[in-house]
Amino acid sequence: MKILIDNGHGIDTKGKRSPDGRLLEYAQNRLLASRIVSALQARGLDASLLVPEETDISLPERCRRVNQWCRQLGRQNVILISIHCNAAGHGDRWLSARGWCAYTTRGNTQADALATSLYTAAQAHLPGHRLRTDYTDADPDLEKDFYLLRHTSCPAVLTENLFMDNHDDCDFLLSKEGQQFLVDLHVDGIISYLGV
Numbered sequence: 001m002k003i004l005i006d007n008g009h010g011i012d013t014k015g016k017r018s019p020d021g022r023l024l025e026y027a028q029n030r031l032l033a034s035r036i037v038s039a040l041q042a043r044g045l046d047a048s049l050l051v052p053e054e055t056d057i058s059l060p061e062r063c064r065r066v067n068q069w070c071r072q073l074g075r076q077n078v079i080l081i082s083i084h085c086n087a088a089g090h091g092d093r094w095l096s097a098r099g100w101c102a103y104t105t106r107g108n109t110q111a112d113a114l115a116t117s118l119y120t121a122a123q124a125h126l127p128g129h130r131l132r133t134d135y136t137d138a139d140p141d142l143e144k145d146f147y148l149l150r151h152t153s154c155p156a157v158l159t160e161n162l163f164m165d166n167h168d169d170c171d172f173l174l175s176k177e178g179q180q181f182l183v184d185l186h187v188d189g190i191i192s193y194l195g196v
Contacts, residue, residue: 001194002069003040003047005186006082006148007033008158010056015091018164023174025164029083030054032161035183036083040190050080063151070153078154079114079193081186085173086160094167099130100185103158106143111155115141118157118189125185129162129172159186 007029009016016025033049040047050065051057069078088097102118104111119140122131133140141157149156161182162169172178 001046002073002078003037003045003190004050004066004069004078004080005033005037005047006050006062006080008082008084010051011054013056016085016087016164017091018170019091019094020170023085023164023170025085026054026056028085028161028164028173032179032182032186033083035179036081036186039183039187043187043191043196045190045194045196050082059147059151062148066148066152066154066156075153079190080148080152080154080156081114081118081190082148082156082158083186084158084160085162085164087165088163089165091165093165095163095165097163098166098169099132100126100162101132101160102141103144103146103149103160104141104156105145105149108137109155111149111157112139112141114155114189114193115139115157117193118159118186120192121185121189125181125188129169132160 009026011026037047066080088095100122102115104115116139134142
């Protein structure tokens with residue numbers, strides 16, 4: 001199984017930061033993504049960064065890269081997880097929204113099973129943190145047709161790893177402990193989904 005980890009946004013993406021400027025989403029996403037890939041590789045799994053560049057690679061190019069792996073290996077042998085930090089506003093002030101969540105496209109797909117495994121891991125690794133869910137279709141993931149999820153051929157999930165414009169979430173995201181919890185969440189969720 002090829003595991004692709006996408007680190008959303010790039011150094012040249014405008015905004016995408018905490019109100020005090022301590023957390024830059026592109027840097028946070030790359031830190032988490034690279035550590036997730038390293039942890040999966042240490043377990044003997046075939047994991048890679050989708051975007052090794054620091055610049056913001058376009059969504060069509062990201063999809064092209066994913067789908068190239070799908071054509072090469074078969075779409076049933078590839079999964080994609082895109083790493084992000086959430087925000088309730090425009091980065092100009094602290095707000096109260098909090099929590100972790102995962103998105104899939106609308107409808108029932110194999111991505112729902114991957115997202116459910118990630119939610120199960122989130123319950124274990126984020127005690128005391130809100131998990132944002134939508135059980136209207138009997139599974140916890142939120143559904144939205146984000147471009148990267150809609151235009152890739154393999155099971156694909158986008159995780160929003162807490163809110164960078166919530167002061168408490170931001171502090172947690174910047175802490176070594178919080179970062180490790182989020183890495184472990186993704187690694188354990190992926191391993192559970194793969195059954196290894």
